[in-house]
Amino acid sequence: MAKIWLRGAFLVLLALCPTLPSVASNPPAQDPAIRGIYGEWALRCDVQPGSTVEQCALVQNVYAEGKPDLQLVVLVVKAPEGGYLLRVVAPLGIILPAGLALRIDSIDIGKTGFMRCLVNGCMAEVAMDEGLIGRFSTGSTALFIIFPTPSEGTGLPIPLAGFANGLARLP
Numbered sequence: 001m002a003k004i005w006l007r008g009a010f011l012v013l014l015a016l017c018p019t020l021p022s023v024a025s026n027p028p029a030q031d032p033a034i035r036g037i038y039g040e041w042a043l044r045c046d047v048q049p050g051s052t053v054e055q056c057a058l059v060q061n062v063y064a065e066g067k068p069d070l071q072l073v074v075l076v077v078k079a080p081e082g083g084y085l086l087r088v089v090a091p092l093g094i095i096l097p098a099g100l101a102l103r104i105d106s107i108d109i110g111k112t113g114f115m116r117c118l119v120n121g122c123m124a125e126v127a128m129d130e131g132l133i134g135r136f137s138t139g140s141t142a143l144f145i146i147f148p149t150p151s152e153g154t155g156l157p158i159p160l161a162g163f164a165n166g167l168a169r170l171p
Contacts (some may be wrong), residue, residue, distance in 0.1 A: 036169060039162020043169055058166045062156045072144055072156045073121070076128070078170060084128040089121040090114070090146050098147035100124040104139040104160070137164035 035056070036043040045056040057075040064070035073089040088100055096117075102109040109132070114122045128136075136142065142158045 036166070037162075038166035038169070040159045041162045041166040043166055045171070054171075056171050058163070058170050060158055062158055064154050064156050067148075067154065070146070070148060070154060070156065072146070072158075074142075074144070074158055076167065076170065079127065084133065084167070084170075085125055086128050086132070087123055087125045088144055089123050091121050092117065093148070094122065095147040095150055096122060098150070098153070101145035101153070103143040103145070103155075104135045105141060107135075109135065133167070136160055137167070 031044070033044050033046050034042050035045050038058075040060050042059050043056060044059050045054050047054050055077070057077045060074045062072050062074070069091065071091055075087040075089070077085050077087065079085045090100065096114050099111045099113045101111045112124050112126055114124050116123050126132075137160075139160045142160055143155045144158060145153045145155045147153050
């Protein structure tokens with residue numbers, strides 16, 4: 001499982017990144033792009049400027065407890081060649097060489113690097129294999145670990161309840 005997490009795909013599918021601030025700032029009931037809520041996951045669909053194709057993602061935001069400046073946005077999108085991509089957007093200012101680590105229900109899944117930073121954060125992306133999809137579907141909590149300082153790792157827990165139902169509805 002860790003091997004799949006570590007081999008992060010370098011697919012630059014950044015079309016959803018400009019919409020991240022609206023995901024974080026608009027409650028789902030007020031956001032017309034939200035097509036459904038599954039546990040803590042939102043199914044969000046938008047047509048990006050300059051495009052006629054609607055793009056959808058399963059999205060969840062989380063803030064570090066007691067550290068409102070540390071936010072992660074976790075997205076799952078369909079890959080153009082099939083399968084799914086897991087994207088995690090972390091805040092600017094984190095220690096990039098330390099990468100992004102993942103644990104699901106206290107089991108270390110692995111670590112991946114950040115592939116690109118934009119104005120709204122730095123993104124890590126991996127292709128989700130069946131094993132990782134299974135862990136997200138049956139697990140209770142994913143813990144994403146980032147490093148705001150070289151010696152301080154901060155874990156941000158993401159509830160996984162509703163993931164399987166949301167993924168099944170991702171167009």
